[in-house]
Amino acid sequence: MILRGERQADFAYQAVYRYMINLINEVSTDGRVKLPSLRQLAMRLNVSISTIQYAYSLLEKEGRVYSVAKSGYYAWPISTSPPVGGGDLLDRLYAAARRPGMVVLSGDEPALLASLDATLLRLERELVRQYPRHxxxxxxxxxxxxxxxxxxxxxxxxxxxxxxxxxxxxxxxxxxxxxxxxxxxxxxxxxxxxxxxxxxxxxxxxxxxxxxxxxxxxxxxxxxxxxxxxxxxxxxxxxxxxxxxxxxxxxxxxxxxxxxxxxxxxxxxxxxxxxxxxxxxxxxxxxxxxxxxxxxxxxxxxxxxxxxxxxxxxxxxxxxxxxxxxxxxxxxxxxxxxxxxxxxxxxxxxxxxxGRIDLHLRVLRQLLREQAAEMGQRLDEHLGDHVTYRPPSAGSTFWLASTRAVDMRQVFQRLLAEQVVMAPGELFSVRGLHHQHLRLSHTFHGQPNLNSALSALGEALRHAQMG
CATH class of the missing domain: 3.40.640.10 (Type I PLP-dependent aspartate aminotransferase-like (Major domain))
Known part of the structure; x- marks a missing residue:
């Protein structure tokens, strides 16, 4: 498969991305699957290692693949559930987030509410005519x-x-x-x-x-x-x-x-x-x-x-x-x-x-503010005294603290059974801090299952109480 060509080099990562999607979807085993290394794919597809890394980074961000230090990139088949018990918590979160039908409240993507993707692609088409490749x-x-x-x-x-x-x-x-x-x-x-x-x-x-x-x-x-x-x-x-x-x-x-x-x-x-x-x-x-x-x-x-x-x-x-x-x-x-x-x-x-960025930011900030206010009302309604939080001042997430000592990993696992993904607070520390915290996204696009997901979270916090 040759990706380099008269115009292809600029957009090679897109072809690599599509190739990797097909490769991941072909996986049919019951365990985690090791994907080709950066160097192997660069040689196979005849592109630079950085182009492969770029495509992998997009896949990792989407939760389709995950990296393991000194080992490489891995993917779970879409049909396969992540391990119930052990394993790296972040790996399990990524694997769960890419399963069909999951309510993913673990992410942090402000631009989901208003992106400039379409504008960028339109500008790109105009610029291709202005800047011939030679x-x-x-x-x-x-x-x-x-x-x-x-x-x-x-x-x-x-x-x-x-x-x-x-x-x-x-x-x-x-x-x-x-x-x-x-x-x-x-x-x-x-x-x-x-x-x-x-x-x-x-x-x-x-x-x-x-x-x-x-x-x-x-x-x-x-x-x-x-x-x-x-x-x-x-x-x-x-x-x-x-x-x-x-x-x-x-x-x-x-x-x-x-x-x-x-x-x-x-x-x-x-x-x-x-x-x-x-x-x-x-x-x-x-x-x-x-x-x-x-x-x-x-x-x-x-x-x-x-x-x-x-x-x-x-x-x-x-x-x-x-x-x-x-x-x-x-x-x-x-x-x-x-x-x-x-x-x-x-x-x-x-x-x-x-100045298009500034106009976009004004719209995006307003949408984020409105979504945060709506999410705050839902949290108060469905979680009651299970959590406390400071209303966010920026971004697209809430940082919640459990009001009672809980096993947050048990909460995480119980929610997976309810097809809900949240991010346990321990992921945001290397020395055991934030075990009683979790991060939830509020860029939910009017998710119809949000109320039931929050109710499930409340039940999971109640069942996971320690002592």
Whole structure:
């Protein structure tokens, strides 16, 4: 199967994606199935390894495949139920989410309410006519200049806090970008402080790289313990601190202005780098907060984010901004040889340049706010005193805490029998935090089974009480 051709290279990942869907659907065994490695598929399909990784990342995000450290990618057949008992909890969640008929409340996809996928594809068709293939550069390993410049302009806030196109790097997906950061920052074997709860993608990636993770939990009042942070920065060989730009998810906490300033001062005092997660930075329901990056030393700052949370699945690229280590970053992106669609990137750039992104964000934030309010009413109605929660300030999920001690894995398993998938809180920690929490999506599109799913959750929490 040859995917390279006169126009195919830009869209090779789409053909790889379709090939993998067919391959997964052909699986008919009763156990989990190991899929071909990146290198095997690259040789089989005659495309780059990064193109294969890009397609795999889309499949992983959809819950069709999952990765196992130092082993590869796996898929369960659609007809096969995940193991009832043991096994990796995240693997079981992914497997359950792709089974037919499941009410999936475990996801975190804000753009499900309003994506720009159709607009992107339309722009792409127009740009194909404007940019014949023979006029396109053969390789732009850090991303096309138009999109890098658009992002640099968006993140610039003053003459001293400005970014340039050369400070922006675009990769196939967020995981690929973070893997490059691990290499460039030399994080293997080092100590990193992360806010907790923290996205499981980031936690898994750091674990696979041998990073020592110190979790700094948010308090029930929605604050970071600055005294503990100060002590950790003083006592531990901390390489960097990773925090959200404005709103921390899944907890939905907006850091108070005084806390942001205090954290910035601590980082400056200890000369520590900030790795800022801006994935949800533009999805705050209310007036935008001053991002943490506006308060810290820009010479010890790296920002990372992705487009899919606000644009949709047709823009899965991840990106980072950094003023430092440009030669090493360029080298790593060149080594990865990401073969990204230059036309698709230009289409995304047009959305920024035209102001279409800002119009879209206003609509999306309003829809998310309305969905969150409706979900809050349903939670109060169906779960009553089983859970407590803080109304979310951004994004598409609720972070619920059980009011009584429960076995949350038992809740998870009991819900699977009711064809409901939720995300247990332990997935968002590496040291046993959040066992009494769970994350639920509120982008349910008027799901007709939502009320029964929430009632089933209430029953599962009641049956799983301990003591």
């Amino acid at each position: 006029l396109q550069p053969w390789s732009q390993p850090c991303g096309v200049w138009e999109l890098r410049a658009a992002l640099a302009a968006r993140y610039t806030s003053s003459p001293t806090r400005c970014w340039h196109a050369d400070d922006v790097y675009i990769g196939a997906d967020l995981r690929g970008v973070l893997e490059i950061l691990v290499e460039v920052l030399g994080l293997r074997g080092t100590t990193v402080i992360v806010e907790s709860p923290c996205d499981w993608l980031i936690l898994r990636l750091f674990q696979e790289a041998g990073v020592r993770i110190i979790e700094l939990p948010w308090t029930p009042e929605g604050r970071l313990d600055r005294v503990t942070l100060d002590q950790l920065l003083h006592d531990e060989p901390v390489h960097l601190v990773m925090l959200s730009s404005a709103v921390s998810l899944p907890s939905g906490v907006v850091m108070p202005a005084s806390d942001r300033l205090g954290v910035a001062q601590l980082l400056e005092h200890h000369g520590c780098w900030l790795l800022e997660n801006d994935t949800f930075g533009e999805l705050s329901f209310n007036a935008p907060q001053t991002a943490l990056r506006e308060l810290v030393n820009p010479e010890r700052l790296i920002v990372f984010s992705a487009f899919d949370k606000i644009l949709g699945s047709e823009a899965p690229y991840g990106y980072l901004l950094s003023r430092r280590m440009s030669s090493e970053l360029q080298r790593q992106f060149l080594l990865r040889s990401f073969r990204l669609s230059s036309i698709r990137q230009r289409a995304v750039a047009r959305l920024y340049q035209s």
